[in-house]
Amino acid sequence: GAVVSQHPSRVICKSGTSVKIECRSLDFQATTMFWYRQFPKQSLMLMATSNEGSKATYEQGVEKDKFLINHASLTLSTLTVTSAHPEDSSFYICSAGQGQNQPQHFGDGTRLSIL
């Protein structure tokens, strides 16, 4: 149980394109979803926290107009990288939480490459 599906797994696109990444909890309802960014050989950097039906809470230094997060239901959150540029190239990972005593469950990540 506790499977999180993230799509697409890899995106290669031109600079200026907007890219949408989906994160779904397949067999549980996620009270909270999280979006992370991971640079090569580095740890995960939390970008934002989203709760169903409310605005996402962004971490300091993360541009909310650049990284749009929508949490439409208890099983789906999306991250849209708007007008992506090469510096946005990275590995993006989502996770879903079931509650305070439970671990976050992670998707398999999306490798975004902007040419």
Add this chain to the structure above:
Amino acid sequence: AQSVAQPEDQVNVAEGNPLTVKCTYSVSGNPYLFWYVQYPNRGLQFLLKYITGDNLVKGSYGFEAEFNKSQTSFHLKKPSALVSDSALYFCAVRPYNTDKLIFGTGTRLQVFP
């Protein structure tokens, strides 16, 4: 500031030998503690957690971790390493008053045949 330290960038161990991956934390209150494993180009897989109770926690794939409150440590251990255990391991802490995880910098485990 709250933080998690994984002092070793890489741990090398021979197959069949015991392994330890170290983690210490600096967080106020009584945090929840987690270990995750990451394989190349994949997300993180949950291994085990400590919430309360017995200091020795057993998790997936034969891994276990020992919580030491006085040393603020939560080292990951396995009695007999497998080559397939080679991966990147992350220690994470959730302070008691938040849903957010604070991750360590990760330790790459390399198990040699």
